[in-house]
Amino acid sequence: MRTDPNFRSNGRRQHPSISLLIRNSESDSGSSDLASKRVLPALLSIVQSPNHHHLLSxxxxxxxxxxxxxTANQNSFLEHGGVVVVSSILKSQAASSCPDHGLVxxxxxxxxxxxxxxREHQRAVWEEFYPVGFFSLARLGMKEIYTCCDENLQWFGSLISSDDxxxxxxxxxxxASFASFDEDWIxxxxxxxxxxxxxxxxxxxxLRFVDLPKGEDTESKYDEFSxxxxxxxxxxxxxxxxxNRDVALPEDVALFVFEIFKKSTRVLEHAMRGKSGLLSGSTDVDVLCxxxxxxxDICAQDSVRCNKEDANDVVDVLLSYGLIDMLLSWLGDLEPPAIIRKGIKQFESQEGPSCSxxxxxxxxxxxxxxxxxxNCVYRRNKHAQDEIRHRNGILLLLQQCVIDEDNPFLREWGIWSVRNMLEGNEENQMVVSEYEPGKSNCVLLMKIILS
Known part of the structure; x- marks a missing residue:
């Protein structure tokens, strides 16, 4: 991603000569003409003199x-030490308690x-600002700093390989989090x-509680995550x-996400019924989501990527760490969908997960x-299919094939998941066929799904 090089806008009229030059510089011909008149070195001299913020702007x-x-102006800027000149002003602003964000x-x-x-120009900026200067500019939300390492593996390598x-x-x-923006460059x-x-x-x-004052006890915070x-x-x-089609997470990163997921489920012990999908007001709930x-999406990669073996490997690793058992346990602990809650009395004496x-x-x-x-049982993943049966999760999964106002498209995803659980697995099909017709209409549902 390249930053748009044409940062141009009209100046104000309090300084007529500079305002006129700004207007002239907005065209390519005007910028070339000013380059031939060596305006840029004179401008750098003005910048180095004590000036009001408006003149500097x-x-x-x-x-x-x-x-x-x-090109002529870019080279002239480098030859006359423009990087250091501008850097000194930016660093002064970054250190100020009330920086002029427009000037910066x-x-x-x-x-x-x-x-x-x-590269030469990029190197000059990089060496002047890395790492402290970039850190200060990042704090002020200056997205243009990404240009200094864009498409340059040497500089980008320094960003990803060092603590600084x-x-x-x-x-x-x-x-970016504070400003609530998610632009393409980030x-x-x-x-x-x-x-x-x-x-x-x-x-x-x-990023763990980076906003807390030094020495404050992060364990005392209600939220587990920042x-x-x-x-x-x-x-x-x-x-x-x-x-999803072209990004494959390695096993260690997938397991890292799984560990965050497990930790985030602690919120279920004191969670209230959510009124929205996201921005719940609880950071832990958002992390869970x-x-x-x-x-x-990691487990769905088997259906979209050409190399299915790698995707299956990641799914199998997650399964070996108890993913299915954990999901069924939480699903069983949830109160039933609204349509089932209304007729819960008729199911009280039937075998199945207890209400919570x-x-x-x-x-x-x-x-x-x-x-x-x-997604875990997609494409006849027999290990995952069998685990659902061993964990007594077949009936529980069948009970999700209903309309639920708190879970849009639950019925559609429930039917799709049951289909995957039954496809090619005779043992699971046998269990369903043995249920009584009145028990969630399981046999009829199985026939519809497998037809």
């Missing part, structure tokens, strides 16, 4: 326009445009770092959903569990 706007694709953004846009000129570099990325995520950055370079666990750890960690999971869940979604008062912590929780189970 106008100068930065003009520098930004001059360096937007004009225009200054960073100057550097971003200069960086697009090539990952601290910069963590600060970017923190700022999604691409996190996709490369977490999915392609497998730095997900390290970055996730760095809002920044939940934001990271949200972004990665979106990426995996879109890139995102990790369940991520595991769902635990509600779904968010809308769609039951559906997501059922979908994940269905």
């Amino acid at each position: 106008l100068c930065f706007k003009l520098l930004r326009n001059l360096c937007a694709g004009e 953004r225009w200054g960073v846009q100057v550097l971003a445009n200069v960086s697009l000129a090539g 570099g990952l601290s910069v990325i963590a600060q970017i995520v923190r700022t 999604m691409l950055l996190l996709s490369r770092i977490c999915l392609e370079e497998s730095q997900w666990p390290v970055l996730f750890s760095k 809002s920044e960690q939940a934001f990271l999971l949200q972004i990665l869940a979106e990426i995996l959903y879109v890139r 995102y990790t369940l979604t991520i595991l769902r 008062s635990k509600p779904c912590p968010y809308k769609g929780f039951r559906r997501d569990i059922v979908t994940l189970i269905g």
Whole structure:
């Protein structure tokens, strides 16, 4: 992803000469003409003198326009020490208790445009700012800093292979979380770092309660996870959903997600009935939702990727760590779907899971569990199919084939999961055929699914 080099806008009229130059620099011909008149070195001299913020802002706007694709100006900026000049102002602003965000953004846009000129220019910016300067700019939410390592493996390697570099990325995520934006550039950055370079666990750890004052006891917080960690999971869940065909998580990263998922389920002990799918007001509930979604897509890769053996391996590893047993246990602990709760008395004497008062912590929780189970048994995964039978989960799964207002499309996903559980598995089909006709109409349902 390349940052748009054409950072240009009109100046204000309080400084007529600079405002006129800004207007002239907005065209390619005007920018070239100003380059031939050596305006840029004179402009850098003005910037180095003590000036009011408004004059500095106008100068930065003009520098930004001059360096937007004009090679002569980009080279002149480097030759006259423009990186150091602009850097000193940006670092001063970053250290201020009340920074001028407009001034900082225009200054960073100057550097971003200069960086697009090539490796030499990019190196000059990188060496001046890495890592402390980038960390400060990330704290201010300056997305243009990504331009300094875009398509440059050497600089990008420094970000992902060092503690300083990952601290910069963590600060970017923190700022993005606070500002609630998920633009393409940050999604691409996190996709490369977490999915392609497998730095997900390290970055996730760095985001644990980073906003707390030093020395404060994080264990005293109600939530198990920080809002920044939940934001990271949200972004990665979106990426995996879109890139399901071409992203394969290695076993260790899949298990890392599984461990987060297990830890997040502690919220079920005190959860209230969720009124929405996301943004529940509880970070732990959001983490539960995102990790369940991520595991769902990991286990779904068998159906979309050409190399099915790798996907099956990951699913089998998750199964070996008790995924099916855990999902069935939570599904059985939930209060039945509304349509079943209404007629619960007629089932009280029947064999099956006992009723529990635990509600779904968010809308769609039951559906997501059922979908994940269905993905685990997809394409006749006999090991997973048999485990459902051994855990007495067949009837429980059949009971999910109903309409539930708190779980949109539960019936459709329930039928699909039951189909996967029964397909090619004569033992499971035999168990269903032995149920009495009145027991959730199991035999009729099986005939419909297998027909």
